[in-house]
Amino acid sequence: MALETHNKGSPDAVAGEEFEYEALPEGYGLSHNMLAGAFAGIAEHTVMYPVDLMKTRMQVINSGGTIYTGISNALSTISRIEGFRTLWRGMSSVIVGAGPAHAVYFGTYEVVKEFAGGNARDGKHHPAAAAMSGACATIASDALMNPFDVIKQRMQVHGSTHPSIAACARSVFRTEGLSAFYVSYPTTLTMTVPFTAFQFMAYESLSKVMNPSKTYDPITHCVAGGLAGAFAAGITTPLDVIKTLLQTRGASQDLEIRRVSGLVAAARIIKREYGWRGFMRGWKPRIVTTMPSTAICWSSYEMAKAYFRRTLREDEARRAL
Known part of the structure; x- marks a missing residue:
């Protein structure tokens, strides 16, 4: 790696180096990836939270009798009737849950990616390893995040008094028991496993094309992350609509919706109420949310990793003096 071409006794050489980004310095471990993931998760969810709230409002059936026809309509309606601050209602649930969940998410991703050969120094692209690591990451993190996501969406719906x-x-x-926090978990996994697999595969593929040297490049991480997220979000929107119905069922006035307990039953209700188009409700705010969210997430994660790696390399150089 490039570090080896410099005099290790020179701190200036370390500070100005163009090191191989994927090469790990001494002392860099899983805890650093998990800290970077926690930072990325909190940054991602807090910045885009208002758009996520609007997406939820557009997907919920009979949301207080109000029909949201688009992002601008949802924004103006919510601001006029409930106040601008409503757009951040329930965000504390995301902050509390996103940090630990994303720590597990990226920690699992890095471990499985290494195990599956995704970090091999053979110069080849490994999309299957990226997809596998993403799928495993979301299974682990969603088990932790799902209850917080339920709480978040209950606080996002129209008329919430929590x-x-x-x-x-x-x-x-x-009122609903412990199962309410996990009734949407199978549907969540049905959506997030392919979503994350597609996202990670797309991100790794785009990164390899845009940044074949694998150096730390904020623009590459941002653009590749955003495009990968938008692609994955678009094709998994129908499952997201079903998940939203399951997670907000307790806030509905419709007895049938309150009793719905699975993916197929929820899908039938959506089809009956809105037809096939109902499965794409909220797709625009979902993509508008996901594209910058994943851009922020990957940028924050890679930035935190680069910071930890550079700091450890500088420590190595000082110790070598």
Whole structure:
């Protein structure tokens, strides 16, 4: 790697190097990837949260009798009727859950990617390893994040009266039981496993084309992350609509919706109410949310990894003096 071409006794050489980004310095481990993932998850979800709330409102059936026809309509309607601050209702649930969930997410991704040969120094592209690592990552992280996602969407729906995530969690548990926090988990996995597999495969492929040297390049990480997220989000929107119905069923006034318990039953209700077009409800805000979200997530993750690696390399150089 490039570091070896410099005098290791020179801190200036380390500070100005163009090191091989994927090469690991001494002391770099799983904990650094998990810290980088936690930072990325919190950054991603907090920045794009208002658009995510609008997506939820557009997907929920009979959302307080209000029909949201688009992003601009949802924004103006929510701001006018409920106040601009409503766009951030429930965000604390994301902050609390996203950090640990994304730490697990990226930690699992890096471990499985290494195990599957995705980090091999053979100069070849390994899309299958990227897809496998993404699928495993989302299975592990969604098990942790799903209850927080349920709480978030319950607080996002029109007319929500939950003053805090703790109050919302107690209310859901008291009225619907523990299963309410995981009723959407199978559907979530049905959506997120292909979503993450496609996203990671697309991200790794685009990164290899845009940045074959694998050096730290913020523009590449941002663009590749955004395009990969948009692609994956578009093709998995129908499953996201079903997941939203399952996660917000307890807030519905419709008895049939309140009793729905699975993917197929939820799909039937959506088909009956809105036809096949109903499965693409909220696709625009989903892509608008996901594209910058994944761009922010990958950029933040790669930036944090680059920071940890550069810091450890500088420490190595100082110790070698």
